[in-house]
Amino acid sequence: xxxxxxxxxxxxxxxxxxxxxxxxxxxxxxxxxxxxxxxxxxxxxxxxxxxxxxxxxxxxxxxxxxxxxxxxxxxxxxxxxxxxxxxxxxxxxxxxxxxxxxxxxxxxxxxxxxxxxxxxxxxxxxxxxxxxxxxxxxxxxxxxxxxxxxxxxxxxxxxxxxxxxxxxxxxxxxxxxxxxxxxxxxxxxxxxxxxxxxxxxxxxxxxxxxxxxxxxxxxxx
Amino acid sequence: xxxxxxxxxxxxxxxxxxxxxxxxxxxxxxxxxxxxxxxxxxxxxxxxxxxxxxxxxxxxxxxxxxxxxxxxxxxxxxxxxxxxxxxxxxxxxxxxxxxxxxxxxxxxxxxxxxxxxxxxxxxxxxxxxxxxxxxxxxxxxxxxxxxxxxxxxxxxxxxxxxxxxxxxxxxxxxxxxxxxxxxxxxxxxxxxxxxxxxxxxxxxxxxxxxxxxxxxxxxxxxxxxxxxxxxxxxxxxxxxxxxxxxxxxxxxxxx
Numbered sequence: 161x162x163x164x165x166x167x168x169x170x171x172x173x174x175x176x177x178x179x180x181x182x183x184x185x186x187x188x189x190x191x192x193x194x195x196x197x198x199x200x201x202x203x204x205x206x207x208x209x210x211x212x213x214x215x216x217x218x219x220x221x222x223x224x225x226x227x228x229x230x231x232x233x234x235x236x237x238x239x240x241x242x243x244x245x246x247x248x249x250x251x252x253x254x255x256x257x258x259x260x261x262x263x264x265x266x267x268x269x270x271x272x273x274x275x276x277x278x279x280x281x282x283x284x285x286x287x288x289x290x291x292x293x294x295x296x297x298x299x300x301x302x303x304x305x306x307x308x309x310x311x312x313x314x315x316x317x318x319x320x321x322x323x324x325x326x327x328x329x330x331x332x333x334x335x336x337x338x339x340x341x342x343x344x345x346x347x348x349x350x351x352x353x354x355x356x357x358x359x360x361x362x363x364x365x366x367x368x369x370x371x372x373x374x375x376x377x378x379x380x381x
Numbered sequence: 382x383x384x385x386x387x388x389x390x391x392x393x394x395x396x397x398x399x400x401x402x403x404x405x406x407x408x409x410x411x412x413x414x415x416x417x418x419x420x421x422x423x424x425x426x427x428x429x430x431x432x433x434x435x436x437x438x439x440x441x442x443x444x445x446x447x448x449x450x451x452x453x454x455x456x457x458x459x460x461x462x463x464x465x466x467x468x469x470x471x472x473x474x475x476x477x478x479x480x481x482x483x484x485x486x487x488x489x490x491x492x493x494x495x496x497x498x499x500x501x502x503x504x505x506x507x508x509x510x511x512x513x514x515x516x517x518x519x520x521x522x523x524x525x526x527x528x529x530x531x532x533x534x535x536x537x538x539x540x541x542x543x544x545x546x547x548x549x550x551x552x553x554x555x556x557x558x559x560x561x562x563x564x565x566x567x568x569x570x571x572x573x574x575x576x577x578x579x580x581x582x583x584x585x586x587x588x589x590x591x592x593x594x595x596x597x598x599x600x601x602x603x604x605x606x607x608x609x610x611x612x613x614x615x616x617x618x619x620x621x622x623x624x625x626x627x628x629x630x631x632x633x634x635x636x
Contacts, residue, residue: 278475278478280471280473280475281475281476281477281478283437283471283475284469284471284475284476285488285492286437286464287435287437287464287467287468287469287546288464288465288488288489288492288540289460289461289462289463289464289465289489289492289493289540290461290492291461291492294491294492298488298491298492299477302477302479302480303477303478303479305479306479377479378478378479378480378481378520378522379478379479379520379522
């Protein structure tokens with residue numbers, strides 16, 4: 161098995177583009193999804209500030225966004241992507257649909273992490289005269305941090321999977337390479353190599369995330 | 382004038398089966414510096430009652446006065462300020478598991494707007510006061526139940542309260558640790574002049590520490606007296622029942 165140095169270069173670029181997309185999209189996804197998740201957790205029925213109507217509105221929006229298959233979303237928002245980035249292909253452009261797909265997913269993850277926080281601890285903070293904002297920052301986010309970090313790891317894995325799908329419309333990165341060579345040119349070898357690299361990337365992200373979570377968790381030591 | 386007055390407190394919960402009355406027409410007074418017990422079996426409404434005092438639970442009707450200030454008329458902002466002077470400790474301690482012991486004690490200070498460094502310095506002093514200065518950098522999961530409740534008490538002291546509410550604060554502890562925690566509560570009552578209201582289902586707790594006690598059953602206040610009188614001459618069936626349960630428990634303990 162001899163591999164052309166040009167192919168190696170291409171694969172390295174693919175890894176770089178994929179990581180770029182995943183990191184930026186996950187970060188942007190959290191910029192939208194973290195406030196969304198906090199809002200859902202706080203305004204929900206058992207939240208610290210129940211607001212049934214508000215909750216319902218964001219609950220429905222989140223569900224709608226989450227139920228659009230990523231491949232459809234990718235195509236559906238091409239005009240928006242063009243408007244924001246100026247083109248509809250390549251890694252920079254793919255960040256737009258990735259972020260939009262990740263945000264509601266992340267919102268739900270954050271909501272469920274915050275809901276796991278012991279109600280007794282929240283009550284204790286309320287008994288100290290904490291404001292809702294203080295409870296969110298000092299109690300909810302602080303106590304849920306391990307669960308939130310696990311959420312980040314899962315989100316990155318999901319975004320990585322989505323990013324590969326964007327290869328179909330020339331989204332750049334490893335998925336793009338796999339589809340171009342494996343599907344259009346019947347070059348199975350390169351396709352398999354890219355898949356192996358994708359699997360390895362997920363494993364590495366997962367491993368780092370879990371080790372970090374275990375290291376930071378103060379509950380059992 | 383009494384330090385704390387509860388007047389005609391009523392609390393109803395609305396459920397699918399209709400209204401459930403958790404508290405009916407509860408009135409009592411607590412004097413400054415007193416240790417006042419509220420005893421009853423589970424479901425008697427004790428926890429609801431104690432939560433009506435700092436409005437973690439809003440009474441359906443009636444009100445609570447602390448130093449002649451009607452708690453139920455306070456705005457949200459005023460209530461938060463008032464709550465800083467009303468400490469509360471819990472059966473399951475309710476410490477922040479991801480914060481060190483020192484940072485747990487510093488939390489009420491941070492909430493009150495004290496800067497983190499200064500809050501930590503002050504917190505150290507309160508850990509001394511509850512007898513665990515060596516645990517400052519430990520995390521709650523590394524502590525025993527008794528130590529956790531000491532941290533919770535230090536956390537309460539940090540906000541310099543006038544009133545301390547104890548919600549089954551010793552129910553998760555063994556008898557020996559219970560005695561130690563009760564004696565710590567008595568110390569802070571004397572040393573800082575903090576008025577204490579203790580919710581419990583255990584007569585031993587009342588006997589050990591309280592000046593006066595109110596007996597709660599089915600959301601009603603059945604009897605209220607000094608501890609001595611109540612033990613010597615219980616007037617109601619509810620009080621007699623609670624005393625009887627205690628005797629049985631002691632017999633079992635001996636056996």
